[in-house]
Each structure stands twice: as C-alpha cells, then as structure tokens.
Amino acid sequence: MGTNDNEESVFTPWEVRGKVDYQRLMKEFGTEPVNEKLLNRIKKHTSGSLHFMLRRGIFFTHRDMNWILDEYEKGNKFYLYTGRGPSDHTHIGHIVPWIFTKWLQEKFKTKFIFQLTDDEKYVFADKLEMEDTYSYALDNALDIIALGFDSKNTEILIDTDNAKTFYKIALPVAKRITYSTVKSSFGFDNSMNIGGIFYTSIQAVPAILESVRQGKNIPCLIPHAIDQDPHFRLARDVLPKLGYYKPANIQCKFVPALSGPDGKMSSSNPNETIFVTDDPKSIKKKINKYAFSGGRDTVSEHREKGGDPDIDVSFQWLKILFEPDDAKLNKIEEEYRSGEMLSGELKAILIEKMVKFLEDHQDAREKAKDKLDDFLVKD
Amino acid sequence: MGTNDNEESVFTPWEVRGKVDYQRLMKEFGTEPVNEKLLNRIKKHTSGSLHFMLRRGIFFTHRDMNWILDEYEKGNKFYLYTGRGPSDHTHIGHIVPWIFTKWLQEKFKTKFIFQLTDDEKYVFADKLEMEDTYSYALDNALDIIALGFDSKNTEILIDTDNAKTFYKIALPVAKRITYSTVKSSFGFDNSMNIGGIFYTSIQAVPAILESVRQGKNIPCLIPHAIDQDPHFRLARDVLPKLGYYKPANIQCKFVPALSGPDGKMSSSNPNETIFVTDDPKSIKKKINKYAFSGGRDTVSEHREKGGDPDIDVSFQWLKILFEPDDAKLNKIEEEYRSGEMLSGELKAILIEKMVKFLEDHQDAREKAKDKLDDFLVKD
Missing domain, CATH: 3.40.50.620 (HUPs)
Known part of the structure; x- marks a missing residue:
C-alpha cells in the first residue's frame, strides 16, 4: 500500500x-x-x-x-x-x-x-x-x-x-x-x-x-x-x-x-476496545481508566482554557455512535470546549449512553439466538 | 520444475x-x-x-x-x-x-x-x-x-x-x-x-x-x-x-x-488422440493415418531387418492398455521384431482390439447415464 x-x-x-x-x-x-x-x-x-x-x-x-x-x-x-x-x-x-x-x-x-x-x-x-x-x-x-x-x-x-x-x-x-x-x-x-x-x-x-x-x-x-x-x-x-x-x-x-483519536479500534488489546458484550462494570472501568482525554492537567487549567473535543475519545465516541441528537452533542461540545464540563463529567455522559445502548443491544442479542435460522442462508 | x-x-x-x-x-x-x-x-x-x-x-x-x-x-x-x-x-x-x-x-x-x-x-x-x-x-x-x-x-x-x-x-x-x-x-x-x-x-x-x-x-x-x-x-x-x-x-x-512414443497424449490435437467416444471409423482412420510406426520404409527391408516395437505407438498401446494377455503380446512383439508381422498388420490388431474395447465402453457409458446419482456425492 x-x-x-x-x-x-x-x-x-x-x-x-x-x-x-x-x-x-x-x-x-x-x-x-x-x-x-x-x-x-x-x-x-x-x-x-x-x-x-x-x-x-x-x-x-x-x-x-x-x-x-x-x-x-x-x-x-x-x-x-x-x-x-x-x-x-x-x-x-x-x-x-x-x-x-x-x-x-x-x-x-x-x-x-x-x-x-x-x-x-x-x-x-x-x-x-x-x-x-x-x-x-x-x-x-x-x-x-x-x-x-x-x-x-x-x-x-x-x-x-x-x-x-x-x-x-x-x-x-x-x-x-x-x-x-x-x-x-x-x-x-x-x-x-x-x-x-x-x-x-x-x-x-x-x-x-x-x-x-x-x-x-x-x-x-x-x-x-x-x-x-x-x-x-x-x-x-x-x-x-x-x-x-x-x-x-x-x-x-x-x-x-480508547488510547487515542488517530487510529482504529482493534480487538488485539482488550483495554483499547469496548466489545458489544462487555458488562456495565468493565465499560465504566475501561473508559475511566483508559479513554484518551482532551482535558487539561488540572481542574483549574481546564476551567480556564477548556478541553479539546477534537482529540477527546469520549467525545468522539459520542459523536460517531452514542449521541445521535445534534443539539445534545453540540451542547456537550460547547461546555467541554469552554471548560464548563470536566473530563470526568464527559466520561460519565458517555458511560451512561453506552451502558444503555449496550444493555439494550445485549437484550436484543439474547433474543437473536432464536432468530438465527431466519437470517442464515442454506446452500 | x-x-x-x-x-x-x-x-x-x-x-x-x-x-x-x-x-x-x-x-x-x-x-x-x-x-x-x-x-x-x-x-x-x-x-x-x-x-x-x-x-x-x-x-x-x-x-x-x-x-x-x-x-x-x-x-x-x-x-x-x-x-x-x-x-x-x-x-x-x-x-x-x-x-x-x-x-x-x-x-x-x-x-x-x-x-x-x-x-x-x-x-x-x-x-x-x-x-x-x-x-x-x-x-x-x-x-x-x-x-x-x-x-x-x-x-x-x-x-x-x-x-x-x-x-x-x-x-x-x-x-x-x-x-x-x-x-x-x-x-x-x-x-x-x-x-x-x-x-x-x-x-x-x-x-x-x-x-x-x-x-x-x-x-x-x-x-x-x-x-x-x-x-x-x-x-x-x-x-x-x-x-x-x-x-x-x-x-x-x-x-x-499417436505421433510418437516419447511424450504424453493430449486432447489439444484430436489427430494425436483417441477419445473414448470415438467411433470405429475414426479410430481406424486415425491409427492408419497417424500412428507412429516402428516399421521399415519398405516391405522387403521390414522382412529383412524387422520392426521396432519399442518405438511403435500401436505396439505400445497394446502393451499399455489393449492386450492384457502376455502370451499374445509376446507373440506380437516377436513377430513384429522379426519382420514377420508388418506395420499394417500390427495396426489392424490394435484397431480390432481397440474398437472392441471402446464399443463395449460406449455401451456401458450409455447405461452409466442412469447411474450418475448413485455415484455423485451431494454436499
């Protein structure tokens, strides 16, 4: 290539x-x-x-x-x-x-x-x-x-x-x-x-x-x-x-x-990745521990200079997948950029959205087990 | 290679x-x-x-x-x-x-x-x-x-x-x-x-x-x-x-x-090849016209010096496929090598054997059409 x-x-x-x-x-x-x-x-x-x-x-x-x-x-x-x-x-x-x-x-x-x-x-x-x-x-x-x-x-x-x-x-x-x-x-x-x-x-x-x-x-x-x-x-x-x-x-x-905004999520490092089968506890832990942040080093610096949503993985995930509502996403972006919203708060929003999304998905996934035959093609 | x-x-x-x-x-x-x-x-x-x-x-x-x-x-x-x-x-x-x-x-x-x-x-x-x-x-x-x-x-x-x-x-x-x-x-x-x-x-x-x-x-x-x-x-x-x-x-x-004893029969030249579906007339024609001969240029030379079954395609075909009887094959070889049997006579033996073989095969082939399902594997 x-x-x-x-x-x-x-x-x-x-x-x-x-x-x-x-x-x-x-x-x-x-x-x-x-x-x-x-x-x-x-x-x-x-x-x-x-x-x-x-x-x-x-x-x-x-x-x-x-x-x-x-x-x-x-x-x-x-x-x-x-x-x-x-x-x-x-x-x-x-x-x-x-x-x-x-x-x-x-x-x-x-x-x-x-x-x-x-x-x-x-x-x-x-x-x-x-x-x-x-x-x-x-x-x-x-x-x-x-x-x-x-x-x-x-x-x-x-x-x-x-x-x-x-x-x-x-x-x-x-x-x-x-x-x-x-x-x-x-x-x-x-x-x-x-x-x-x-x-x-x-x-x-x-x-x-x-x-x-x-x-x-x-x-x-x-x-x-x-x-x-x-x-x-x-x-x-x-x-x-x-x-x-x-x-x-x-x-x-x-x-x-999770580790940064530039590349592609890969399954090879589970700490870098959220699987759709992950439970709420691991989701919370992985995001809080590993999600690359666009926030500042200290709260006071963050309040003063604001965070950078463009490099913040939590924000990017909301944008790409977990917050379909533009008004809500814009509000988050604004508050984060201005310093009003801290990294921990941004992560909490993502965790809540993601846990809800994946809990629903996992329910649907259980029900899907009975539907496999309707989708799989027999040669 | x-x-x-x-x-x-x-x-x-x-x-x-x-x-x-x-x-x-x-x-x-x-x-x-x-x-x-x-x-x-x-x-x-x-x-x-x-x-x-x-x-x-x-x-x-x-x-x-x-x-x-x-x-x-x-x-x-x-x-x-x-x-x-x-x-x-x-x-x-x-x-x-x-x-x-x-x-x-x-x-x-x-x-x-x-x-x-x-x-x-x-x-x-x-x-x-x-x-x-x-x-x-x-x-x-x-x-x-x-x-x-x-x-x-x-x-x-x-x-x-x-x-x-x-x-x-x-x-x-x-x-x-x-x-x-x-x-x-x-x-x-x-x-x-x-x-x-x-x-x-x-x-x-x-x-x-x-x-x-x-x-x-x-x-x-x-x-x-x-x-x-x-x-x-x-x-x-x-x-x-x-x-x-x-x-x-x-x-x-x-x-x-048909053209010579050294190589391998190939389908690409039909005149070099006898297909198992060939009819008696084409078999006869192909062998008489194209089969590489180990015989001599003239009858008198052949009678005197004898033919060479080792390079004669008709003899080789009898040996490889169409004359399973060793005694009969040895007799043919001897007579051909001594000059007693001419190339045309050798070809006639092959043609007779081959026509019989392929006529039987073609009959069996017709009957095989009803048996295909017994042999083909369904995945």
Whole structure:
C-alpha cells in the first residue's frame, strides 16, 4: 500500500497502525467526498432526513453514489452488502457501518447481504483455528440480528457454510486477478499463504450475488470502513470484465481506540476496545481508566482554557455512535470546549449512553439466538 | 520444475512437452521403483496375480507402498483416490490409471474417491468457461462409471458441486502453503491467476477426506500419472502438519500420442488422440493415418531387418492398455521384431482390439447415464 510512508504506519484490510489521514486516503484511493450536493440528493429519498453519520462526516467518501441514485430514480433499485471478519466478539467500531446500513435499508427498502468471512480470518490469523472463526461468525451474526434488520430483506452468509455459493462465483473473479495484482493491492510478499492470496475473490462475491441469482444486473452499494477499500477497488476492476456493474461504495472513518483519536479500534488489546458484550462494570472501568482525554492537567487549567473535543475519545465516541441528537452533542461540545464540563463529567455522559445502548443491544442479542435460522442462508 | 532443461521440454501438471525421461523423473521426484520385491509383496494379497500394468512396468514408481501394505496387514485398510481435470472428453490415456485403480479396489476391497477438478480446468484454461468444464465433468464421470466401479464403494466428487466439502478442508492446507512454494513447485510466475495459485490445496483434499469424515487417520493410496506428482509432493509435506498421514502414491507412465512414443497424449490435437467416444471409423482412420510406426520404409527391408516395437505407438498401446494377455503380446512383439508381422498388420490388431474395447465402453457409458446419482456425492 502506498500509504505506508514510514515503518510505524501500516494501512491494509488486516492492519491499521499509526495516524490515519482520511483526506490523503481519499486522494490516494481516488474516491469522492460526500459533499452537500450529494447529501441534498440523498435527502430527496429519505423524507428530508439524513442519518447523523452523514451529517457529521463519519461516512465521508464514496464511489458512484450518484450512479446508485440515478439507477434508483429510474426504478433500478440497488441492494446493500457489507460484512465482518469474525476474529473475536464484535466491538463498537464494527457496528458503525451496520447501523448506517440499517438506516439505508429502511429508507430505500432494499435487500441487504451480510458476509461473515470466517475463511479470511482463519487464513490471515496465525493463532485462530477454524472452529474459532466459525464460532465467532455465529456469535457476530447475533449482533447483526440484534440491530433489528428485517429478516425478510436480510441474508447472512458465512463463507465456509456457504462455500458452494462463494467458491463457484469467486472462480471467474479469481481467474482474472493475478498474483502481481494482489501483491501490489495488499502489499503481500511471497511468504503469503495461498488461502490469503485467493481470498479477495471471495469478498467480491456478494457484490454480484444478487445479479448472479436473478440473471440480470442489479446495482450493489457497499457501506464499509475505508480499510476495506483495496478489496473493492479490485472488485470494481474485475467485475465489469464479467459483465457486471461495478459495486458502489460509501465509506466511513474508524472508531478510534480508547488510547487515542488517530487510529482504529482493534480487538488485539482488550483495554483499547469496548466489545458489544462487555458488562456495565468493565465499560465504566475501561473508559475511566483508559479513554484518551482532551482535558487539561488540572481542574483549574481546564476551567480556564477548556478541553479539546477534537482529540477527546469520549467525545468522539459520542459523536460517531452514542449521541445521535445534534443539539445534545453540540451542547456537550460547547461546555467541554469552554471548560464548563470536566473530563470526568464527559466520561460519565458517555458511560451512561453506552451502558444503555449496550444493555439494550445485549437484550436484543439474547433474543437473536432464536432468530438465527431466519437470517442464515442454506446452500 | 527442474525437469525443464531446454525450451522445448516442459513438465508440469498442466503441460508435458518433449521426451519424458522416466528414470530421471523418478530420481528428481525422489520416488522408489516398483521392483520385484514390492510386486511379490503385492501378490500375497491378490491371490498371486498381478495386473498387467504392474507386470509390464506401466506403474513403475511409488512412494510408501510398503507402508500401505504394512498398515493393510495390520488391519488398517487404505482407500483409493484419483481424479481427472475435465477439459474435454476422456481419452485413452486417462483411463489407464482408472483401470488399474479398479483392479486395486477389487483386490483390496477398498473405498475409492474420484475427484473431477472442473475448477482447475476452468482457471488454467484461457478458453474454457465454467459451463464447459462442468459439463465435461459430468461427461467424464460416465467413463468412470462405465469401467464398472462398484457404486457402494465409489464416490465421484465434482469440485464446484462439492465446494462446501472441498473449500472448508482446503483452507487449513492452503494456510500452510506459501506463494514461494507453489511458485517453485509448479513453475508459476507472478502473472498466474489467484485461482490457479490456490488450486493445489483443493487437489489435496481427497487425500484426507476419509480421515476428516471418520475423525481418525486412514491411509490413502493415489494411483496417478507421474505429471501430477508436484501436487502430491506438496500434499505430503503439508498434511502431516495437520496431523494426517502422508498419502502414498503409485505412478504410471503416459500413453504416448499417436505421433510418437516419447511424450504424453493430449486432447489439444484430436489427430494425436483417441477419445473414448470415438467411433470405429475414426479410430481406424486415425491409427492408419497417424500412428507412429516402428516399421521399415519398405516391405522387403521390414522382412529383412524387422520392426521396432519399442518405438511403435500401436505396439505400445497394446502393451499399455489393449492386450492384457502376455502370451499374445509376446507373440506380437516377436513377430513384429522379426519382420514377420508388418506395420499394417500390427495396426489392424490394435484397431480390432481397440474398437472392441471402446464399443463395449460406449455401451456401458450409455447405461452409466442412469447411474450418475448413485455415484455423485451431494454436499
């Protein structure tokens, strides 16, 4: 990846390390900004409302959203596709694109395909066995269901369970991708295993699955975090050679780790991460202990100079996920910036919001266990 | 492959060009010769008889046959596995290992798994579409059934139909094979497509399929033509890392093309090849017109100096496949070598034998159409 400009900075679908420069990624990947004009166009189809992740620039860049809307306006409705590599329990970073996808599904009344790439996580993670990634796939599926997607319009596919579907459709994609291409797209060297080399063709499949099934071209829109872009850039190169549309993308920023505002939350350090299965006590402890603060060193300094919400992880989490109400968020920002609100108070707001959110989620997650069969596709 | 010592000589699982030096391959691949001692040991389990392909050195080399017999004698019975890349109709070269496999199955009363690698042929052949390779897979399956394998002890798997089985079991294999390894094992360069790179892990699956199914280690013996050795050498490296036995191999020479005794029959030139679906008229025409002869330029020279059965393709075909009776074959060899038998007479014998063989095969092939479901495995 061209984005690695020094040894400490890594940016691939499997690892993000160092500060992420979103403007630079957009330029490098050749994506378009999500601008006012596009937002106004989307509004026409969403009863004038916009999801807060659009209003706040969390979904900040895209490819071919205007084409998706052109086709939609002509009556050629798109479907939605996103996914998850099940290497652990779901953390709060993962659900950002899912929540946005659910909004899109509701507003545009579209089909949604969710892919659980247990094969990917198995071949890319030294320490995971197939039983691990498969059991995380089933575990993570509960989180999708818990978010309230409509089972009639939503399908969850697990790569190894649905291998008959995936492998067959991946082969024509794989035939048109050389080792040279994956080497440069993903920064592989010759020690990469052949499962990892093949994998990107499996991730391309849901982008054409509805077209394959229905025997005609159907537009596909993929909401996803920006680190998955190399897969979909490749898919956009190859799929037209097979007679399919290029999938469109709308891409979001990362939820930062507890330790600082610049990178991406990762499961590898549990203290940096809130899992959707964490209990209130651990949530409170992790935030109070580890959440990077934009506050000042002393209360009096904070009162005088104010805090910096732009680098404060608690504020960022409220903005990205836990405080959808703009008026409330603005009030918090103002009070924190002025010094009226202290870091501890800001953390307390986040903890309350997050505990409520995750308690509801965990209830829904329990109920989801009975609904798995309504969502999982049988090959 | 180290066997390419000049530009005209190629030896990979996908292409064999130039003269094949079997002794050298054996040395290079590190396989053992099928010698008297081994043949005597096999005889103990086959009522004292040996298949003519063993007696005549058609199956000339092996790995771990003694281990297979050790285990067999201890009551740990092996199963058989071989396969076919369905790129065209079956030709007479393909059925040599199948006929031998059938003999092994009968003598040792073992299970037999036959793999049709339609995925392989699709990703390796520029001109073939998936519909082509899949329809050849079904077509080639008829030839296996026509040879008379017992449906109770024989399974035919098609890679794309059985992708759920194949992909899942291939992943742990693929995880342990790097690009460097396939590059050197198969002579790939970076323009190889990622489907071709991944493929060898799919070909390894039947070598452990019975062990996976039964949850315990079961020895596997693979009768196959020597060009497939790189796949199985790799499988033998990797499978023990997953806790499985190394598969054993017993390997045969090629049926030479009509044009000469040195290489391998290939489907790419129909005039070099007899397909098992050819009618008597084309068989007669191809042999009379194209079969490379070990005879002399004139009848009088032939009567005087005799023919050379060692380079005569008609004689070689009788030896490898169409004249199982040693006494009859020896008589033909003697008469041809002495000059008593002319090339035309030798060809007439081959034509008669072959037409009879293929007419019977084609009858059985018609009947096989009703038996497909008894052999094909549903995932």
